[in-house]
Amino acid sequence: MADNFKTIKCPACQKEMKKIFIPSEGINIDVCLDGCGGIYFDNREYKCFDEQHEDIEKLVSALEGKEFEKVDESLPRTCPVCGARMVKNYASIKKEVQIDECYACGGKFLDHGELTKIRSQYKTEADRSADTMAYLYDTVGVKLKALDAEREKLARERSFLKRFFDTLVGMDSKI
Ligand SMILES: [Zn+2]
Ligand SMILES: [Zn+2]
Known part of the structure; x- marks a missing residue:
């Protein structure tokens, strides 16, 4: 799915997600700024951010110093873009971080803090x-x-x- 301009609801806490524009990649990322701090990536976006050398300054500064709602990360989630049930998978073979993936549209949802953990795994x-x-x-x-x-x-x-x-x-x- 291409970068979408439609507002989506957070699959973890149901709050409206905010779009954060990442100039270096020229894309908008959906972030749950008013709720749990989760991040939704479409299938193309995620690859731009999962390694340390990639620039997420914009994302980090948007999330920095904020208190977010605690959510139950083990609950099943529904893809906010296509409505399919998301599947929990390890982000890498290190098996340290579990993220929610949508097999229908390729979307991925990361709970607050997971992106930082994933990025610290590989340079x-x-x-x-x-x-x-x-x-x-x-x-x-x-x-x-x-x-x-x-x-x-x-x-x-x-x-x-x-x-x-x-x-x-x-x-x-x-x-
Ligand atoms: Zn949320
Ligand atoms: Zn989907």
């Missing part, structure tokens, strides 16, 4: 990819080892059976 997209690759190698590596063990077991069984049959055949030829 750059390269770091994130490296971590993801390491994780994949780990997981796939473990699976491959299990497969190898399985293959060895089969090979052992096969050679046992072969010896067994050879013995049988051997006995047969002696009779």
Whole structure:
């Protein structure tokens, strides 16, 4: 979904979200300034802000020093743009921060403070990819080892059976 100019309601506290213009990216981000301090990104926007080197000064200064309503982060949320049920997912394979994602339109909702946490995890997209690759190698590596063990077991069984049959055949030829 492209940057939308329609006002949306916060999926966590139902207050109207305010648009904050980010000049460096030329986009508007929806922030729950009068409620819980949550941030809604559309699918394109989020990528512009999830790493440390990206500029969120505008967002940070809008949220700085404000008291926000506490919300229950574990409650299911509905996408404020398309109305689909949002799904809770870890923001990265570090599995430290859970965010709400809309699989229908690609929107993401971050509770207050989550963006800062996510951004502190990786400096750059390269770091994130490296971590993801390491994780994949780990997981796939473990699976491959299990497969190898399985293959060895089969090979052992096969050679046992072969010896067994050879013995049988051997006995047969002696009779
Ligand atoms: Zn809110
Ligand atoms: Zn949606």
